[in-house]
Amino acid sequence: MNRKAYHTLEFYKIIERLAAEAGSAGGRKRCMELEPMQDLAAITAAQQETEDALTRLYRRGGVGFSGTRDVRASLKRLEIGSTLNIPELLDICSLLETAARAKQYARQNEGREEDPDSLDPLFDTLEPCTQLSSEIRRCILSEDEISDDASPALHHVRRSILAANDKIHSTLSGMVNGSARTYLQDAVITQRNGRYCIPVKAEYRSQVPGMIHDQSSTGSTLFVEPMAVVKLNNDLKELYLKEQEEIEHVLESLSNQTALCTEELTQDYEILTILDFIFAKARLAKDMKATRPEFNENRRIYIKEGRHPLLDPKKVVPVTIRLGQEYDLLIVTGPNTGGKTVSLKTTGLLTLMGQAGLHIPAAQNSELAVFDDVYADIGDEQSIEQSLSTFSSHMTNIIRILNEASLNSLVLFDELCAGTDPTEGAALAIAILSHLHKMGIRTMATTHYSELKIFALSADGVENACCEFDVETLSPTYRLLIGIPGKSNAFAISRKLGLPDFLIEDARGHLSEQNESFEDLLSDLESSRRTIEMEQAEIQEHKEEIRSLREALEKKQEKLEAQRDRILREANEQARQVLQEAKDYADETMKNFHKFGKANISASEMEAERAKLRERMKKTEKAMAKDVAKKPKKALKASDLHLGDTVKVLSLNLQGTVSTLPDARGNLYVQMGILRSQVKLTDLELVEEAVITAKQFQRTSAGKIKMSKSANVSTEINLIGMTVDEALAHLDKYLDDAYLAHLPSIRIVHGKGTGALRKAVQGLLKRNKYVKSYRLGEFGEGDAGVTIATFKQE
Structure with a gap:
């Protein structure tokens, strides 16, 4: 593709953002080299990755x-037999550890039912060479330090160095703090040229025999290596040389081990940079909230709610662009700063991004075509060096595009043939667009010329579009409307800004009748569009409301059917039990009567047996009878009810609260949950509830004294055999009752088992506000299978 379009459409800025997402230098290099592709299979593979x-x-x-x-440079050195240095070995170790982390990342979901993807072969090909990386980490601590345990010989040499150092320091310390103290400038031990010395005053040089290695800038201090440590310093020097030899041996050994893995290392580097590049594309897509576009070879573009990726995502207005299906030429008109150029650039930039394997910031199921080239003439093309005007520069670019564009190209023109006489410019623009249209080249152009609007209305395969402008606020909405030409808003804007009406009417007089009729037509079209959009919005709102109501109705129907099935199952089960019981009793009765027939049984005994049978049948009939019309236990009077009393509505079998007192006809309102209904006084039954307090009994609304059942509460509760949830529910209620009954302490039996129930019980006790303390049972109390809790005393 021509690189001029990359700059014009700012594709290079997308590449810079992509490179910033990469973590390695190799990955960034691959990002910077990314270009749009023309092969559909390669594009599809890149999009899949x-x-x-x-x-x-x-x-x-x-x-x-x-x-x-x-x-790779270090591996080349290994091929010719060189030994790698510490930084090179650490780089190799870092590469292998990164490969190991990537391998582990790919294995996170192993064992789960997850379809393989296009990245699995890349992750599977990685070879972490764990043994080599572990050996490098064991031997090399940092870029400046080799581990003592890198080799036995190195460990021995370093121990000898420590011993020699200690001996030298001991000898010199004896001199510094002993006989030579008066001859020294300072009582310190120092080093010069890698040998230990002491600072001797120049006038006492002869008093301290040894080798002079340095002197101070004033000459008053000489740094002398005493003869007593000359041999020790020599030995230390030899040990340091041996240490360096051993370090070289360690590095040589590590280099030889690395040489055995050169192919794996080369392969790991290539794969990791590819993965870094692919994941950089994914991170960019995540940041942009981008989606994968579908590609076609029919040169068809359908961008749904596309957003320009370089604009503020909080402010950018999505545009929907279609090109290449019903029409192959789209002419966009509208006022300046209305979003025409943004729509143009969005189309070109998203096409380049998609063909480069990047996701695009647009809605799902957007479509892009595979173009061999994208041409764009956008922006100020004025060239001072070539002494070309804006029009000349644009025309030079347009001529190049016309010469190079083919059937499989996408051409974008911004303000085609502007910068010259409007009549001639419009004529040139129509001629250029007609030529491209005849060639079947997908073209999108923006313009101010009214002649191009008429051209789009009259020519087949050409479509108008406009960027919406709100005259009331004098601001563009940046919405792209396809199928409607843009209306000139010069008169409306001028009137809104305060230009006198007589000047506007005078200007209208200079318009030709044809132009004025065309503007009126556009106004009618704009008005019709707004009306249709409002109606469509209302229709959509009604559709959503109908859909939600339908869903609610279906859920309610499913709930009712489930309740019906449950009730039928329970009724059938109860009926089966009643019938089985009746059958069993009938069998037993028949046996008795057979026995009565054979034995000499008195008539009074047989009559007694028949009476028992009749009593049993009556009980069965009562159990199976349906109590349709329940009557209250006691007829209520209006004076018996007070606001807030709890009552039971017999006809509904629901409890509720009195909201209003009965009127003259005996009607009142009762609140039953969310339901507030008018009922008759005769359909009510007063619910007498016990009021529980800690120290005294209270009167209920019925005027009777009710005693809390917590007055007679056991001092022990047994939770064995219950689940944790069941046990906690029982224990919570029991704690309330025991505390209200003023029990000082209680015994909770939970058993030993796995300890889960004991832990849950003690957790509940810990959170209870009126439990003072708790402990496990002692010997004789149940040990760890029992918890003793003590209540707070008021």
Whole structure:
């Protein structure tokens, strides 16, 4: 593709944002080299990789690639037998550890039912060479330090160095703090040229025999290596040389081990940079809230609610753009700063992004075509160096586009043929667009020329579009409306800003009748569009309301059917039990009567047996009878009710609260949950509830004294055999009753088992506000299978 379009459409800015998402230098390099592709299979594969990486980001989080180091130069040195230095080995270790982390990241969901994706082969090909990376980490502590345990010989040499250092310091300390103290400038031990010395005053040089290694800037201090430590310093120097030899041996050994993994290292680097690049695309898509576009080879574009990726996502207005199905030429008109150029750039930039394998900031199921090239003439093309005007520069670019564009190209023109005489410019623009239209090239152009609006209305395969403008607020809405040409708002804007009406009418007089009729037509179209949009919005709102009502009705119907099935099951079960019981009793009765027939049984005994049978039948009939019309236990009078009394509505079998007192006809309102209904006094029964207090009894609304059942509460509760939830519910109620009964302490039996029930019980006791303390039972009380709780005393 021509790179001029990359700059014009600001594709390079997208590439810079993509590179910023990469974690390694190799990944950033791949990002910076990304270009749109023309092969549909390659584009589809790249889009699939981006989608799979994005899916992994949402499911498992990200994976870091910052440890991916380019070790290819080091591997080349290994091929010729060189020994790697410490930084090179650490880079190789970092690369292998990054490969191991990536491998582990890919294995996070192993064992779960998850479809393989396009990234699995890349992750599977990674070879972490764990043994090599572990050995490097064991031997090398940092870029400046090799571990003592890197080799036995190195460990022995370093122990010898420590011993030699200690011996030198001991000897010199004896001199500094002993006989030579008066000859020294300071009582310190120092080093010069890697050898331990003491600072001797110049006038006492002869008093301290040894080798002079340095002197102070004034010459008053000489740094002398006493003869007593010369041999020790020599030994120390030799030990340091041996240490360096051993370090070289360690590095040589690590280099030899690394040489065995050069192919794996080269492969790991390539794969990790590819994965870093793919995940950078996924992170960019996540930041942009982008989706995967569908691609076609029919040169059809359908961008649904596309957003320009370089604009503020909180302010950008989505645009829907169609091109290449009913029409192949789209002419966009409208006022300046109305969003025409943004729509143009959005189309071109999203096309480049999609063909580069990037997701686009648009709604799901957007479609893009695969173009061989994208041409764009947008912005100020004035060239001072070539002494070209704006029009000349644009025309030079347009001529190049006309010469190079093919059937499989996308052409974008901003303000086509502007900057010259309007009549001639409009004629040129129509000629250029007609030529491209005849060639079947997908073209999108913005313009101010009214002649182009008429051209789009009259030509087949050409469509008008406009960017909406709100005359009331004098501001664009940035919405792209396809199928409607943009109306000139010059007169309306001028009137809104305060231009006198006589000047506006005078200006209208200069318009030709044809232009004025065309503007009126556009006004009618605009008015019709607004009306249709409002009606469509209302229709959509009604559709949503109907859908929600239908869903609510279906849920209610499902609930009713479930309740009906449950009631039928319970009724059938009860009927079966009653019939089985009747059958059993009938069998027993028949046996008795057979026995009576054979035995000499008196008539009084047989009559007694028949009486028992009749009594049993009456009880069965009562159990199976349906109590349709219940009557209150006691007829209520209006004076018996007070506001707030709890009553039972017999006809509904529901409890509620009195909201109003009965009127003259005996009607009143009762609140039953969310239901407030008018009922008759004769349909009510007063519910007498006990009022529980800690120290005294209270009168109920019926005027009777009710005693709390918590006055006779056991001092022990047994929870064995219950689930944790059942046990906690029983215990919570029991604690309330026991506390109201003023029990000083209680015994809770929960058993030992797994300890889960005991832990739950003690957790509830810990949260209870009136439990003072609790402990496990002692020997004889039940040990760990019992908890003793003590209440707070008021």
